[in-house]
Amino acid sequence: MPTSLGDEAKTAIGTTETTRARDGIGALGVFLEEDSSSNEARVQPVRIYGAPRIYEITGPQDWANLVDTYPLPVPASRRSVWYDTTGEYRDWFIPDWVSVAADYDAVHLTLMAYLTTPGIAIPLSANSGATVLAGWDPDATFWLRSNNITVEGEPPS
Numbered sequence: 001m002p003t004s005l006g007d008e009a010k011t012a013i014g015t016t017e018t019t020r021a022r023d024g025i026g027a028l029g030v031f032l033e034e035d036s037s038s039n040e041a042r043v044q045p046v047r048i049y050g051a052p053r054i055y056e057i058t059g060p061q062d063w064a065n066l067v068d069t070y071p072l073p074v075p076a077s078r079r080s081v082w083y084d085t086t087g088e089y090r091d092w093f094i095p096d097w098v099s100v101a102a103d104y105d106a107v108h109l110t111l112m113a114y115l116t117t118p119g120i121a122i123p124l125s126a127n128s129g130a131t132v133l134a135g136w137d138p139d140a141t142f143w144l145r146s147n148n149i150t151v152e153g154e155p156p157s
Contacts, residue, residue, distance in 0.1 A: 016143045052105035052148035054141065057113045060122045063133050066107070068126035072096035082132050086121040091129030101144035114138035 057063050074092040082092050100107065117133045124130055
């Protein structure tokens, strides 16, 4: 299934997923293996340095703007997955994460965006087609570059 930043993409570009910073504890790295025999999630502290450039997704339009700015066509052989999800046959696009990483250190999906954006066909204005947000967790930040973040120690067992 083509994902916007699913497990395959996360591994390929070496991203770290964190929560946003919380008062008193800062940001946390999140480790959860979906569809595993374990139902446990692990977290560990991370340290964020400097002033990272973070693209904020607050809803469908922010996602569409990101995809329009950094478009990567989804191969025809994978388009049927989003047809099954949306009922629409379109030319589908996802962000070109390598290009996004040239301009941003991270991309953050707000809780409101998580509730309003995934699983729907979002028309694009600069490209002839649409996009779907998939493969994200609520209130997640995906770090595309490691220059502003350090994972502190080993995750708890």
